[in-house]
Structures are given as C-alpha cells and as structure tokens.
Amino acid sequence: MDAQELGELYSRVGPVIYRRCLRLLGDRELAREATQEVFVRATRHAERLDPGDRECLPWLYRVATNYCLNALRDRPTEALGRSFETWLRDASPSAEARLLTNERIADLFRTLDERTAQIAFHSFVDEMTQDEIAQIMGLSRRTVGTHLRGFLAAAQTSKGAP
Secondary structure, rough: OOOHHHHHHHHHHHHHHHHHHHHOOHHHHHHHHHHHHHHHHHOOOOOHOOOOOOOHHHHHHHHHHHHHHHHHOOOHHHHHHHOOOOOOOOOOOOOOHHHHHHHHHHHHHHOOOHHHHHHHHHHHOOOOOOOHHHHHHHOOHHHHHHHHHHHHHHHHHHHHHH
16 A cells, blocks of 8 residues: 555545544544554555555554553543543542542452453443444454453452452
8 A cells, every 4th residue: 555545545535533532532632642652553564455445444543442442541540431421430429439430340350361351342432232242342242242251250240349
C-alpha cells in the first residue's frame, strides 16, 4: 500500500476507527491521538495491508482496540470506571458507591489478559454478539464464550468483594 492508498484508507475508515477509540477512551482528544497512532502503525505494516481487502478494517479495528485497552490500563481508576460503567453498575447512586464500583472495575480490568479484555469490551461496550466477536477477532465462537464466562465469573467475584 502506498501513501495515496493509505490516505484514501484513512479517509474511508478513519471515522470508524475514531468512533471506536472515542467509545473506549471517552475523551475526544485521546481518541484523535489514538486514531493517529493506529494509522501510524498501519504505515509500518503498509506492505502487508491491502486497502481493498476485507481484512483491512478488522485489522485496524483490532489495533485500535488493543491500543485503547493499553491506554486505559495506564489511566487512573476513574477513567477505567467510566469506560465500564455501562455494563457493570452498582445499584446505589451515591458517589461513594460509584467510586467503589469504579475501583473494583479498574482492579478487574487490570487482571484480565488482553484477549479476554478485548472480548469483554466487544460484548459489553460494543454490544456485539459472540458470532460477531468471533469473526472480528478470528476466533471460534466457543473460544469467545469461554472467555466471556471467565470474565463474568471474575466480574461477579470482584463485584462481591468488600
């Protein structure tokens, strides 16, 4: 892929990658930086990418997800909590309970292996089906289900912790 093709690819799928980064990071500036980093990485792998190939977007999507998940791991607890709060909420609306929930979510997230974290994000944040996750990650549906069950067990244990 040459520079012109890369520019065309950015024009075509850059907004999709940006929305992915924004959804994961919850911050417009960080999402812009992450999107740029994804395409910098695409430049490094340009010889292996074909902008017309059906696998190009899933590859960029995986790179964006991995980059954002790593960025989230390095962020403070409250930022991690905001990313997870759509699918794992404490029943109490108090600020103290919300902070405790965010800390538990952050602790849980930090214990996950990269694949399980990515599957959990796809399932609970992106609301993808197990079939969709399997397809985009190049895994079997059974493997996705196994990771989700492990994640849910860990989340349940974490949620019940003092």
